[in-house]
Amino acid sequence: MTPAGAAGTVGPVRVVGTGVLGTSIGLGLRAAGVDVVLHDPSRTSLLLARDVGAGRLPQDGDPDPRLVVVAAPPDVTPDVVAGELEAWPGAVVTDVASVKGAVLGPLRSSGADLTRYVGSHPMAGSERSGPTAGRPDLFIGRPWVVVGGPESTGDAVLRVRTLATDLGATPVMLDAGSHDAAVALVSHVPQVAASLVAARLVEGDPAALDLAGQGLRDVTRIAASDPALWTSILGANAGAVLPVLRALRADLDVVIEALGAADVARDAESVQEGALGTVAAAIAAGNDGVSRIPGKHGGQRRAYDVVTVLVPDEPGELARLLADVGSSGVNVEELQLEHAPSQPVGLASVSVLRGLRGQLEEVLTGHGWRLAG
Amino acid sequence: MTPAGAAGTVGPVRVVGTGVLGTSIGLGLRAAGVDVVLHDPSRTSLLLARDVGAGRLPQDGDPDPRLVVVAAPPDVTPDVVAGELEAWPGAVVTDVASVKGAVLGPLRSSGADLTRYVGSHPMAGSERSGPTAGRPDLFIGRPWVVVGGPESTGDAVLRVRTLATDLGATPVMLDAGSHDAAVALVSHVPQVAASLVAARLVEGDPAALDLAGQGLRDVTRIAASDPALWTSILGANAGAVLPVLRALRADLDVVIEALGAADVARDAESVQEGALGTVAAAIAAGNDGVSRIPGKHGGQRRAYDVVTVLVPDEPGELARLLADVGSSGVNVEELQLEHAPSQPVGLASVSVLRGLRGQLEEVLTGHGWRLAG
Known part of the structure; x- marks a missing residue:
């Protein structure tokens, strides 16, 4: 159960934060033979991560790390990254927070050495949390977004790309703004929509819920996600999420207005010209959108x-x-x-x-x- | 590949409309040994349905049908049902349109004999259409909503329940208003939401689409549905769909306002008190709603x-x-x-x-x- 191939990453790698992501990174690197040194402000979490095999504790005489991976909660990530950049002048520092502008902005304001900082976002997660949920194969076959800023050196970007490939992921190069807009569109707004549709079920008649089919189950599956995690993600990416949510609301307004003018059951004769066409256009636009989601193997979705x-x-x-x-x-x-x-x-x-x-x-x-x- | 058990339905059954639903009903009844007489205004569709084995053409000397199943498009269903009730004074007439108030209302206004009318809605469909897409097992294991109006006789309701069980479906008794509110909540509004989320992808960067994960695929899967079909469903059920869509918009407004006051990345110090809590409450309400969808075997969803x-x-x-x-x-x-x-x-x-x-x-x-x- 280990990532395949020899590691390109040169140790020691310092992993700061031993939650499920940090522990998984440690486990994957250890499995590839890379020396991993762990750190976490919680001593319990740190020792647990060590005990599951994600790496070792620092020792006197350790060489300085060549790479630091910050796997901290998004809201503390900028401060932790700035501290690591200062503490290890020879190291490249990356983080794995799921928003990138909210990390890069404060870092730039802090005057940190951005030549050695490269953000990343592995598109993988677990429904469980903590060091014991860590898995060396968490990233295999997943996209891993690498966000090299304008200041990042080519060598720094290469070290983070190599980390991703060593863990079995596929590196995807994006700038911070493109990354944040992308995840707003394909992840954060769908999450909000799924949650809002599911929230309508709270007041639903149990007999209505009994008619639920696969369609409702699919639309609302991710509505079971953790509120605390999603509040931090949505708050940190509000700038990219809001324009998409506002456009969604404008589209919803159009459908509501059209349906109000197209109540066929109440009075078929009074249905306004164009109202049904507007409804059809909204459904057709959905056809167009869903057909753009890449299918298997990254190609066009096949029928x-x-x-x-x-x-x-x-x-x-x-x-x-x-x-x-x-x-x-x-x-x-x-x-x-x-x-x-x-x-x-x-x-x-x-x-x-x-x-x-x-x-x-x-x-x-x-x-x-x-x-x- | 036939429904199990002996049929309780007594033939001849007249099936009016030989699209995928009418043909499937004919195939299922024929497989159970019931005599089925087919009718369709399109002679091509009629002969095709006969050729695939869904039933036979009417003959001189046929006994009057005991049961008529109208499987016509929703917008013509009330007129067709009224005509059948008048033509066959000894028959119980049902229809399979996916909205029920929009059928019952015009029927009642027309002065039709509602003692012999019972609406139904088999919760089954096919991504294909026409007689050649018909399948005798289309309804096996699916809910089949039976809508007995206040005028319907017990015998009429029993004949339609028996039709459902003969075809392998599970009858669910609801009144027209409850049915329409139920499908608005668990089917029609989720369809609109999925279409609107997918429509946002039309303008998305291809690099963004490459980050799509299973969450987006699940939320938008049904956005591939047929615009013409959904326009007719949404138009016929606008009265039940609109209140749910308006409530969804109100919830969306709350999230948009809260996120606008909680842009952590722009200025963490200026985040308004309560804003993040409002976002968290919306996600938590989604948790509550999705937990109400019955799981496997009709019980509570299991973890x-x-x-x-x-x-x-x-x-x-x-x-x-x-x-x-x-x-x-x-x-x-x-x-x-x-x-x-x-x-x-x-x-x-x-x-x-x-x-x-x-x-x-x-x-x-x-x-x-x-x-x-």
């Missing part, structure tokens, strides 16, 4: 055929299904499980490349599987 | 542990993983596939009941699987 199969809710049944799918020679592009209300059976939706649906259905039917629509 | 595994993108690999999971004796509660950008590997997130994570990880590691965080 799939979906085969839905009834799966008894018993250990081994899903495996048997997938084995039968495998025997058809058809690759599974996506797989979703859904559960029927009050029935001991699940619906597995298997997405396959267009044109392979018939072949797969024939094989599955031959193995006795019941298909649903 | 799962998630084990994430790296799966090579080749036929058979996912099957091998699921077989190894099966050998651990741990049941898969949920399964999600995610693909790493520019890498020929997928991440499979396997949800298992709390406490079984360690057991599963040990077995998978023993089989040589690489775990991710």
Whole structure:
């Protein structure tokens, strides 16, 4: 369970902050044979991170670190980075906070040596927290945004890129403003929207909730996220989140106004010209937007055929299904499980490349599987 | 691939409208041995439905239908239902439109015999349309809302409930207003929200889209839905959708105002008292709402542990993983596939009941699987 390949990072690496991210970085570097020295203001957290194997405590006679990784809460990150830059004049310092302008701005004001600072944001997380949730493979296959400021030296950027690749991540170069605008659009605003849709369910009739389908479950899944964490993220990135939220509100106003003028049930004759067209345009714009999300392997999203199969809710049944799918020679592009209300059976939706649906259905039917629509 | 058990429905059943829903109802009833007579104003669609086995054409000397199922577009449904009630004085008539007040209101105004009318809404659909997309198993395991009006006789309600159970669905009794409010909350408003979030992506930088994770994909998945279909649904249910959309806008206004007063990055000292608390309350309300969505088997949503595994993108690999999971004796509660950008590997997130994570990880590691965080 270790990142593959030999490390390009030269130790010792100093990791400041032994939460789930700092511990995971330590574990991943240790697994690649890199010397890691840990620090945390909480002695309990520090010793726990050491005990799970994320690195060692500092010793007299240690060489100065070549790289410092600050994995502190976003609001204290600028001060911690400034302190580390001052304490280790030969080290490159990076941080892993999920907003970058809110770190770079205060750092620049503080007069810190920005030639040796490069921000980063590994696009990985865990639903758990603390050193014991750390995993050496947390970053494998994930994008790792590297934010070299105008002052950063090429060598400093290279050391942080190397850290990302040593941990199995894919480095993505962005400036701080582009990063913050990007995560506002693809992460922070979707989080707010999911939370607001889910909040409407608080007053919903239980009978209404019983009609919930996969659509509602998908839209609201991330609404289960931690309020304290998201408050700190949204507060730190308010400058980038607000314009997108305001544009969303303007679009919502348009839909509300159009629907008010298009109440077909109340009086079909009074539906205003253009009102239904406005509603259709909003849904069509959503089609356009969702088609821009890159699909598998970073390419354009591909259109799939979906085969839905009834799966008894018993250990081994899903495996048997997938084995039968495998025997058809058809690759599974996506797989979703859904559960029927009050029935001991699940619906597995298997997405396959267009044109392979018939072949797969024939094989599955031959193995006795019941298909649903 | 047929619904299980003997049919309680007595034929002939007349199905009016041979799109995907009408054809699927015909196929399901025919599979259960019920005589089905088809009608559609489009002769091509009618003959296609007959050719796929959904039923037969009317013949001289046919007995009158005992049950008529109107599967027409929502906007013409009231007129078609009224015509069928008048043409077949011995028949119970139902429809399958996804809004119910917009059907019942015009019917009542028309003076139709409502003792023999019972609305219904099978909570099933297909991403495809037309008779060739019909499937006898479309409704298996899905809720089927049965809307008996105050005038409906008990026998009429029973015939429609029996239709639902014959097709493998689970009948859910609701009045028209409750149904329309329910689908506004759990389906129509989430659709609008997903479309609006996705529409924001139209102007997004491609580099931003490259950072999209599973959260954005989940929130926007249903934004790929058909604009024409959704315009007709939203227009017909505007009365129930608008109050929820307005409440959503009010909540959004609160978040926008609070974030404007909580721009931590611009000036942490000027953050207004209470602003961050307001943001946190909005996210927390989302936690409360999402926890009300019933989980598997209709019970309360259960908390799962998630084990994430790296799966090579080749036929058979996912099957091998699921077989190894099966050998651990741990049941898969949920399964999600995610693909790493520019890498020929997928991440499979396997949800298992709390406490079984360690057991599963040990077995998978023993089989040589690489775990991710």
